[in-house]
Amino acid sequence: MSTRTLPNIIITGTPGVGKTSHCELLAERTGLKHLSVNDVVKDKECHEGWDEEYQSWIVDEDKLLDAIEEDVKKGGYIIDWHACDLFPKSWIDLVIVLRVDTKALYDRLTARKYPEIKLQENLDSEIMDVLIQEARDSYDEEIVVELQSNDADEMESNVERIESWFESWKGDNKKEGWEGVQPINIYPNMAPQTLNFITGNANKLSEVKAILSANNISITSQPLDLPEIQGDLNDVTIDKCKRAAEIIQGPVLVEDTCLCFNALKGLPGPYIKWFLTSLGHEGLNNLLAAYEDKSAQAVCTFAYSAGPDHEPILFQGITDGKIVSARGPGNFGWDPIFEYEGQTYAEMEKSEKNKISHRAKALAKLQEWFAKEMSS
Ligand SMILES: O=P(O)(O)OP(=O)(O)OP(=O)(O)OC[C@H]1O[C@@H](n2cnc3c(O)ncnc32)[C@H](O)[C@@H]1O
Numbered sequence: 001m002s003t004r005t006l007p008n009i010i011i012t013g014t015p016g017v018g019k020t021s022h023c024e025l026l027a028e029r030t031g032l033k034h035l036s037v038n039d040v041v042k043d044k045e046c047h048e049g050w051d052e053e054y055q056s057w058i059v060d061e062d063k064l065l066d067a068i069e070e071d072v073k074k075g076g077y078i079i080d081w082h083a084c085d086l087f088p089k090s091w092i093d094l095v096i097v098l099r100v101d102t103k104a105l106y107d108r109l110t111a112r113k114y115p116e117i118k119l120q121e122n123l124d125s126e127i128m129d130v131l132i133q134e135a136r137d138s139y140d141e142e143i144v145v146e147l148q149s150n151d152a153d154e155m156e157s158n159v160e161r162i163e164s165w166f167e168s169w170k171g172d173n174k175k176e177g178w179e180g181v182q183p184i185n186i187y188p189n190m191a192p193q194t195l196n197f198i199t200g201n202a203n204k205l206s207e208v209k210a211i212l213s214a215n216n217i218s219i220t221s222q223p224l225d226l227p228e229i230q231g232d233l234n235d236v237t238i239d240k241c242k243r244a245a246e247i248i249q250g251p252v253l254v255e256d257t258c259l260c261f262n263a264l265k266g267l268p269g270p271y272i273k274w275f276l277t278s279l280g281h282e283g284l285n286n287l288l289a290a291y292e293d294k295s296a297q298a299v300c301t302f303a304y305s306a307g308p309d310h311e312p313i314l315f316q317g318i319t320d321g322k323i324v325s326a327r328g329p330g331n332f333g334w335d336p337i338f339e340y341e342g343q344t345y346a347e348m349e350k351s352e353k354n355k356i357s358h359r360a361k362a363l364a365k366l367q368e369w370f371a372k373e374m375s376s
């Protein structure tokens with residue numbers, strides 16, 4: 001784990017994809033330093049000579065790593081290079097692989113007057129996904145991101161996205177010494193969406209915002225006091241969604257959370273809010289006193305309606321856990337008594353809970369649906 005206070009980003013891709021333009025713009029916006037490996041190879045002579053056929057330096061990778069190690073380890077660099085597998089995993093926080101259509105790449109490389117053999121090899125490499133494979137083989141999957149780079153608009157939105165990743169990386173690092181990385185937008189081709197999340201629950205709202213923060217969905221919110229009918233959970237949520245759309249006269253998102261004890265055949269389920277208020281954490285534990293089986297499911301159901309005349313669509317996420325005596329801060333509902341893999345939700349870092357929670361899983365489905373919907 002690193003002790004960097006600023007992240008290191010690799011921007012890679014076949015020659016001609018737009019690495020340097022991305023790096024320069026990003027450096028300007030973030031204050032991170034643009035590290036052109038090309039220049040280092042040239043200036044610090046990290047090569048074994050010039051290849052006439054390819055019209056390029058034959059890089060000495062060991063020398064190159066020695067030349068940049070001291071600086072890069074401090075953090076704050078955007079590394080601009082058409083290979084990424086040489087940089088040690090521990091140096092790197094995010095790997096962006098830029099992609100471009102073959103036609104555009106052909107035009108860019110011919111404009112650079114690349115020798116035929118180099119032109120062909122690079123086109124092949126792009127078509128064969130060589131660099132994205134190399135990136136995926138060399139780094140953890142969640143830090144490797146593929147972005148399209150065919151025109152200025154795409155570059156602008158890519159840079160914006162990396163910038164917001166950078167902001168959240170810094171924020172989290174400062175706040176809780178977090179050494180991992182935030183997920184970045186995994187649906188880069190999706191048009192930006194704003195959803196009106198109708199909830200009276202501030203904790204839910206902040207989790208939903210945190211989980212969606214890297215993506216193209218932003219959240220506005222309005223509290224409405226909606227009566228919740230009793231019955232099957234899905235009916236409760238569908239009904240709530242329809243009423244909200246009716247009142248708002250527009251698109252809305254609502255959510256309901258259930259906590260289901262397996263020994264009690266799914267109860268309290270949708271009645272958890274009422275049980276929690278009347279019995280508290282200890283009372284909820286007592287409900288299971290007579291049973292050996294303490295397992296439970298946290299179930300989150302989002303319903304989205306495009307407006308009053310539209311049927312709500314449901315997205316559900318389930319996380320399995322166990323009911324235990326309360327541990328950890330009691331800020332949010334039943335978080336202290338729901339244990340997942342040895343830790344209660346309340347004991348986890350927010351960012352950890354937001355990776356595995358019932359809510360995160362439901363939101364992943366919601367995003368997938370939006371991404372498909374918006375690109376078709
Ligand atoms: O306005 P809405 O969105 O309906 O918000 P609510 O607070 O009424 O929420 P629910 O009807 O879904 O009731 C679920 C109960 O479970 C609690 N809860 C929901 N998500 C939780 C989570 O991730 N961790 C712990 N408690 C949670 C919440 O505080 C409620 O007491």
Ligand SMILES: [Mg+2]
Nearest residue numbers: 200228256273
């Ligand atoms: Mg409610």
